[in-house]
Amino acid sequence: MKNDSVKKVVATGIGAALFFVLARFVAIPSGIPNTNIALQYGVQSVFAVLYGPVVGCLSGFIGHVLTDITWGEVWWSWAFGTAVYGLIVGVFSKRINIQSGNFGKTEIITFVIANAIANVIAWPVVAAVGDMIIYKEPANLVIAQLAVAAAADFVCAVVIGGLLLFGYSKTIAKTGSLDRE
């Protein structure tokens, strides 16, 4: 559908802008010293579920590269990790039919599984291989860093993304039979 494709272009742009703003300017301490809650992955997963794999992948990738570039250094391996993460969550979007206003048990389980798979492939696989090729960093350091990243992002994305999707699903809930009391 023509209309859909323009909407996806815009969603990619706005998704990337959100990713950028959250990654660059918003620091919510996670409790672990010097690490912040990665809100941007929660929002990226929401966009992946709402608009599908292409938007999920590109909005994250563009947002990530733009964020990195303002720091003066692009971590390509991690940027590709972000892209793959959005892609995989997006692949599951067909199974999470949020537009009907449902975000119940099956949808939540699908969302959690999607995130688990996506995080495992994105970080300990894609980004790790990237780091080992580019920087020839020792495997134990890379895996340690990325396992932590994967676990943290999994938690952030599932909790933040899940709650956001839940909130969103409430706004499209059909009014049904509402009585004034």
Next chain:
Amino acid sequence: MMSNTPIISFKDFSFQYNAQKQPTLKHLNLDIYPGEKILICGASGSGKSTIGNCINGLIPFSYMGKIEGSLTVDGIETKDSSIFELSTRVGTVLQDPDGQFVGLTVGEDIAFALENDCVEQKQMIEETFLSAQKVDIHRHLDHAPYDLSGGQKQRVSMAGVLVDKVKILLFDEPLANLDPATGKSAIELIDKIQKESNTTVIIIEHRIEDVLWEKIDRIILLDDGCIISDSTPQQLLTGPLLVEYGIREPLYLTALKYTGVDVSKVEGIDNIKTVRLTEEDKAAVRKWFSMQPKPVLINDNDVILETRNLDFGYTENTQILFDVSLKIQKGEMLAIVGRNGAGKSTLCKLVCGFENPQSGKIFYANEDITDSSIRQRAAHIGYVMQNPNQMISQSMIFDEVAMGLKKSGLSEEQIKERVYQTLKICGLYEFRNWPISALSFGQKKRVTIASILVMGPDIIILDEPTAGQDFRHYTEIMEFLSQLNEQGITVIIVTHDMHLMLEYTNRALVFLDGRLMRDDSGSSVLCNPELINRAALKETSLFAIANMCGIDDPVAFVDCFIAYEKKERSHAE
């Protein structure tokens, strides 16, 4: 000038959104001829934007739904066409200036349609410049959107559709976010463009007095998807329909009706510039005025909020507020007005602690709060943002309103009681278990006001509470705020609506380029042509009437009118 073949023709046209049970447009029959200038008005939800979207092709190509009957635009049956084919004929300017400014600079945004049409760069630059010149924005081609005022952004949107050499220009609420003077020049600009190129112009707007500043050929009145009336402004204004369908009539018209002038006999009644009153009429107005009791407004309550010599800028190099000192008394209802970008919202943010002044002090009830936190100030001063969707984070009304009390140390029971009490005040009690998504825009607005009120502030600040609302909702919100005010809450309203300022507030603070320029009653402000000019306000048509009738104290005349109108309204209830 008018040819006999309509450029837009609805024939027994109905449209039903897929998501709706009922059709939104019902059996419309409407012909619009080339070169005509049409105003469409009607209550919120009556289907005005839907008509617009049918003409520009968003319906049915972007919003899905069922069409019956026929609609032809420039000879093309829209449902067999495409949005691209239609967009070269119909240029649409929407309300939200940021949503349609998609380019990174003015030039890019104007050229957007040409880029999509694969026009050569050289030709594109020439055409962009020409369109920019038509709306007088050609000196800003390399500016980014954040360096432009609301009015300039709108000019960019206009230039952006003019590059396509469209035959039809469609404006959906072009005035909603503009200051009065900018709104006036927008209307003048639309008129100029229409005359130069003989395009057909369709304007959708709630503020009909402002649109009628330039000549309009026909007004279509819409209600619930049906055309109620299709007539000249003269006919509609002098008839009963406007009042009946809850549309705000021009102020001067209301005033003349109050004074007993038979408006249907007045020449040129559709425009304040052309109104010709007979000597008899003038005498009637003077007589009415002399019989009115002169209202006296005094407020010598304690000062509740004071700022002293505030200076502020978002960045070091650009200062936004200069030396702002003002005093607000307890129980006042106050308007803050001024040009787009004058610093009105910024001042409110300083008062609420969202930003900190570079120098100067802020006092609440004689206590220095310049260094208090946002949360501490929120107990006394509440701030309601313009867009309710920016404030609502819960799905149920009760939770949303209760949110501000969660950390206040009250027990569950006390919270419940406070919330119910507030919901009752706001007329939302019966909806307390509804999801917020089921509410209309106006109701959502009230939820956000309730969520601030529940914290028990003495002062409540509202940023443009009525922008884009129809008259019924406008009245609903303003009456509600007046009630709050009567209960002793100080209400501060940032607004571009001069009628609101006159009708509901006892004092106006006029801002110009970050300085407090005048602190006076609304009626005195609006009867001061020099001030009006400098602060980008708009003279009230009541002032013109007073002058026309040779009344030497126009301010008193305006005050009398407002007092009379208040009385009428309370009678009506």
Next chain:
Amino acid sequence: MQNRVLNYIPRDSFIHRLSGTTKFIIFLSFSFLCGLSFDTRVLLVLLALSVIGFILSKIKLKEVKVMSTFLVVFVTLNFILLFIFNPEYGPEMYNSRTVLFHIGGKYYITLEQLFYQFNIVLKYIIGFPIAILFVSTTNPSEFAASLSSLGVPYRISYSVSLALRYIPDIQKDYHEISQSQEARGVALGKDVKFFERIGNAIKILLPLVLTSLERIDAISNSMQLRSFGKNKTRTWYVKKKMTTADYCVIAFCIVMFIVGMIVTNQGGNNIYNPFV
């Protein structure tokens, strides 16, 4: 006027005059060669070239102070981490072990480890002038046009442009939403309990996401009404003409990339090993 998102610093220099497309090619060829090569000689040449480019651009180091501080901190941190996690990685990689001195436990300082870490630092440092050069000298308005002339579909290129356009708006939204929620007791600081902090983050993010979705609808309507997506291609209002200088620089980048890769892979792998 400046776009404030990326640190674009308008100036008249050789680098500024190059077209965006050329700068993209410089950026990508340098980034990828630097990423793929572990050959110290290649890296040193890259460093020299990027420093020359940086000087040509007339950008001053103090204009990019924030970023350079960040780089120094990051490089130092990573330098230490690398050593702590695997002090024997260098010797293993270079098949040689020259102990300089013993710190204690399993930690020996070896020449090979130092050399390995030197290479890594080199890589980080090269990335910096290239990225800065790219961001500070390329007008963001040119981004989309340049991407598209590199063969990226224009719809994707345009999303980059949209992202740059709306970042300030969304940042403002975020700011305003979080302030108005703070007034209602929504705090995100360290003194708030973890789960409450998450809940509070949602109270800010949900309105932000919902208003962004509204924004998407408004923008895509207005883009469709101005024929976005009508044709298979589109032209660009802001697009610099390619000049001889552009073609020369592009040719240079391609040659550099190829030669760099050949030199790098000479010894069967991409490591330059001075120890054997």
